[in-house]
Amino acid sequence: MNKAIVDILKRDSVIAQLADTLEVKPLPVTNDIYIDMLENIISQQLSGRVATTIFNRFLDLFPDRYPNPNHLLKFDDLELRKVGLSGAKTIYLKAMAEFAMNHDLAVDSIQRLPDDEVIKLLTQVKGVGVWTAQMLLIFSLGRNDVFPVDDLAIRQGMAELYHLKSDGKRLRHDLLQISERWAPYRTWGTRLVWAYVNSKKQNAARV
Structure with missing residues (x-):
């Protein structure tokens, strides 16, 4: 500091x-808000170690370990559940993928928004509450006053x-x-x- x-x-x-x-x-500023939001959703109500394990298993399901939104939306829910995701989080991850396909989540665009506007934008996604958006502000965008x-x-x-x-x-x-x-x-x-x-x-x- x-x-x-x-x-x-x-x-x-x-x-x-x-x-x-x-x-x-x-903390470094992210280069991919979408992937960070998927990680934040998975991290909800889990310890850091468990969340990291499940997130890595989730990434392993996809080519190049990247859950392209279109690919994720078509992915079988049962296969997602096998890596430790709850049924609710499976729904939330797909909701995030759909949101990413229809909104500008480029880092430069999001960084221009004040904190409250970032929260307002992201909480439109099913399963994303204020806490999840705040984790993005802190760990991905480097905002100082969260x-x-x-x-x-x-x-x-x-x-x-x-x-x-x-x-x-x-x-x-x-x-x-x-x-x-x-x-x-x-x-x-x-x-x-x-x-x-x-x-x-x-x-x-x-x-």
Whole structure:
């Protein structure tokens, strides 16, 4: 992290301590939003290790390990299920393929959109919620100010780090309020919390 980011994050003593002990590096910008969205859909509600295994098995089904949208749409659902995909995720992956065939997902085009517009665009796809779109913003587009408040690892990690006893809507409110201290670099605070969780549970989250 550069000095400007660290200086902002040090407004929060908890995050400042994490920044002193954990390393979070810049992420490269993707060259393929479609394939990243397929991976994000597969990753929903799974640990990092399990998601990676299933995603690789999924890629192995296709020539050159690339699920061309037209090919994916025609692919037999039962064969997709055999690699560990649920019936719902099979539907969502095909919905993403159809969306990619009918919308401009070029990186240059998507990068011109503000965060909320990217989320609005991608959540048109069946099975893609705000969290899934936020993962694209963070890991594929390198956006600096994203806070996935509904991420399980974030909720658990921050509840522990900040000694929060609230739950439900109150916990959500508390987390959003804490994250405001990190703006405009909430992504970096988020990734430090993930790094903290990963330091305790190796496959809990990407960082």
